[in-house]
Amino acid sequence: MRLAVLRERAAGETRVAATPETVKKFIALGATVAVEPGAGASAAIPDADYAAAGAQLVADPTVGAEIVLCVQGPEPDLLVGLAPGAWIVGGLDPFARADRVEAWATAxxxxxxxxxxxxxxxxxxxxxxxxQSNLAGYKAVIEAANAYGRAFPMMMTAAGTVSAARVFVMGVGVAGLQAIATARRLGAQVSATDVRSATREQILSLGAKPIFVENVAGIEGEGAGGYATxxxxxxxxxxxxxxSAHIARQDIVITTALIPGRAAPRLITDAQIATMKPGSVxxxxxxxxxxxxxxSVADQVVERHGVRILGFSNTPARLPADASALYARNLYNFLSAFWDKEAQRPVLDEEIGNAVRLTQAGKVVSERLLG
Incomplete structure (x- = not known):
């Protein structure tokens, strides 16, 4: 079994799909690992570290490869060295890049x-x-704190007291929970809201104040697949x-709400922004x-009514070393969990295989794309 690790080409992508740690583990399973030179440079992983781990450094690692590991799905012209039946494993953005999925199927x-x-x-x-959401939630608070013109914690000094920043987190999934925890560690007064009632206890467990609609039913439990609807x-x-009543008193707001395969839900309007204090973020x-x-515009700082609005196209990529380490372990955990020692390759079971498989035998087979 030969695995290929490509250098990511997407703009702003600093992560890599394998680290020397996971390369060693794949080799221990019996695999050969080929890495494109410079693949880990943006994540502070030199080629020499891959070589020391046992990887082969080759200009086109896809030649003869049976599995390609990637962070973002590679364009079809980068995969000419692959034989039919080879796997592409990574974050493939299938809803936004249906054209690329079709090209992989055709190949x-x-x-x-x-x-x-x-x-x-x-x-x-x-x-x-x-x-990756864990790191994004952390980084969102750090970036907001950097843009905010005041301190986060309460400070009592001889010259007077500095009040703690008020932070409001909207959406309490993985990113939201980490945002709450990070803001609390920085000393802010934190509140949070979500449409899922089960998150109330999670908010309280982190020392934040839950802000919930009380007179209209939200979602009981976690929602489908852990996501809100x-x-x-x-x-x-x-x-x-x-x-509207709560946001006017906040200094920092972090929004995290996403619905898979759909546009992000609108949580804050321009009129609500106008109620916030100048200098808020x-x-x-x-x-x-x-x-x-x-x-809001990705990768731009937009100012409205004296409030700065930030957001990045790829927040985890701003923590490339840690993001790569966690991502690479996710991929190793996936492939190793299904590794067949006799076949010397992973053999997926029906539950997970059917969930993640987009294409097979020349066709698009994912129910989420075909439904």
């Missing part, structure tokens, strides 16, 4: 989208969305009224999916 490649990993207990260690018009109106983690905040 006879089997594309496995790691972002389609089911949210089940045995797949937790394989979940790239969780590992779109709410009724009645709930959306009640949520907007609650947020909003970090929109959903900016690349259309944004939770009216007027």
């Amino acid at each position: 006879g490649l089997e594309a496995l989208a790691m972002e389609f990993m089911p949210r089940i207990t045995r797949a937790q260690s394989m979940d790239i969305l969780s590992s 779109e709410m009724s018009a009645e709930y959306q109106q009640a949520q907007a009224e609650l947020v 909003i970090f929109d983690l959903a900016a690349p999916q259309g944004g939770n905040v009216e007027g």
